[in-house]
Amino acid sequence: MRRFFGQLITYAAFAAGIGLFSVWPDYRMLGDDEAIVSITFSHAAKRVGECRQLTPAEISELPPNMRKPNSCPRERHPMYLEIRANGEIIFAETLLPSGMWSDGKANVYNRTRIKAGDYRLFIGMNDSGDQGRFDYELSVETEIESGQNLVIGFDGSSNTFLVE
């Protein structure tokens, strides 16, 4: 009988432990008055140089199967992205192009916590290497609700920012 109760207690403790820690304690990653601003997109920045017409002598030096009239540099500029909320920078990062030859798209993914409220959002991006100016920018008035996931993207076909 003693053994029976011992087993009963053990099984009860086992069940309680399994049941409890499968859901408790809850994990809170955001405060009640907080929201998330997510930035996610890929963008191919401008190439570091213009294409150049090759001279006939330069073309003739190339292997026959690789002869072409232009020489275009593959590398792309780093991309600078800045996001301000009511004038305060909440994200600013220089993103390098992907690929072994730095000729691919630059990827950005970030999630930033922000207090819920009314904001004037400014999004600026530079992909041409010219310092001190943005090639693309957007200013938008928005109300960010508690628990909202505000997503900022970039449409490469129209070169405009998307806020949803």
Added chain:
Amino acid sequence: MLFYLQKAARAGLGLLHRPLARAFGPIDNPLNHLGALIIFFCWIVLISGIWLLIFFRTSVAGAFESLEYLTYEQWYLGGIMRSLHRYASDAAIAALFVHIVKEFAFDTYRLKRWFSWVTGVPLVWLVFALGVTGYWLVWDELAQYVAITSAELLDRLPIFTDSMAGNFLTDSAMSDRFFTLMAFLHLVGLPIFLVFGIWLHVFRLSRPVINPPRRLMAGTLLCMLVLSFVFPAVSQNKANLAKATQSVDLDWFYLHVYPLVQISSPGFVWLLLVGISCLICFAPWLPPGRLAEAAVVDLANCNGCERCVDDCPFGAIQMQARTDGRKYDAEAVVDPGLCARCGICVGACPTATPFRSRGELIPGIDLPELTAAELRERIGTVAGSLSGNKRVLSFSCSGSSTAESLRKAGEAVVEVKCMGQLPPPFLDYVLSRDLADAVLLTGCSDGRCRYRFGTHWTEDRVTRKRDPRLRKRIDESRICRAWQDFPEYQGSVLRQLAALRSVLPEQSTDDEEASG
């Protein structure tokens, strides 16, 4: 450092072990069946998972709804199956954790056990991957959190060109095909690797224990069934990618690492997980490790009886056609790569008898680290120090620290590599040659033996259930077996020793005077 960690782990397990041993007894003690229990839990997960699969819809819209149907409409079967699925998965993780701690605490991951230890590491990763993909499929708020955090972790690896986590930020980015992929991974891909991994995990063990005792299976299943009725597993709110998850009821068995991704960074979490995994993988070769010479076969004395093959816990001995032209059919061959240097084969060898009067004592198979001849000599030396009334000669295995405790108590102890190394004729030798009045055999309990079957085979040999059997002329009451569940608890050995002495007859005073 490692020594103190192991000692602390043993102390922790000891706290768990004592009440469990009292409640379940030595045979059903769950701590002695952890590996088999994990496999049993996997069976429950598999069977309940098949039921869930029948009703599960692999689409963004259908996944959550189909599980809601199972949980509420079909609660009596689908809901219970879902709860069993979750709780058995959690129980597997809990048992897995204790299993790893136990193997580490008792140093059973070194030598030839390294293979099971190292192959266990990818198994742990697989089990966690199964759990994570399972939570993903529910597509509730927890799934949303799991999906985004898992994708952030994966994005840290140089695998994907585009951000994977970006796919879980808007509903429009999600597709049904993604659920098909996850369902395939969870239901087919990962389980196949898991089954293969379990096979590999026990591949180099002979007689691997796959099933726990039936009473234990029934008990744990009943326990989880009751839990499923009382506290059924339910989904959290349906995933909504337009909203950020503010809090989730986390399954800490599987997802304990996830908060760390937010607190630190995905790169740090990878570094931590890969670092711990590498450390665990290399642990068998960390100091203090040593490898003695493997068991050797002496063909002049090997009669090809195959007992060593039967008893070797690691399948390190095989029989092959005779190479010396003697009349026997076969001869034993030791694979040094698999030999654990435990000496259990010597204990099984019928030619390992100390009574030989002619020639050297060389059995058919012997352990160079402590040969049968050296063992006989050691017995003679230690027994020579015994005097007075009620002389008890103790044998202890090197895996437990009982020898040290007995020595401290002033007892005569002969230490062997594993108790299975001690051939029963040696007990006969001690008692019939009057080297001692009684013998105490002590070491790790069955299920705790570093070499798996040392205690088990010794028990069977002494109780005359297994060859080589103890000779019938030996009075069993003069042989006390005191197997220790935890080497730290030495009090019981000394108590059993005192009990043994109390039943021994008093010797005549003449003898005492003569010895005095």
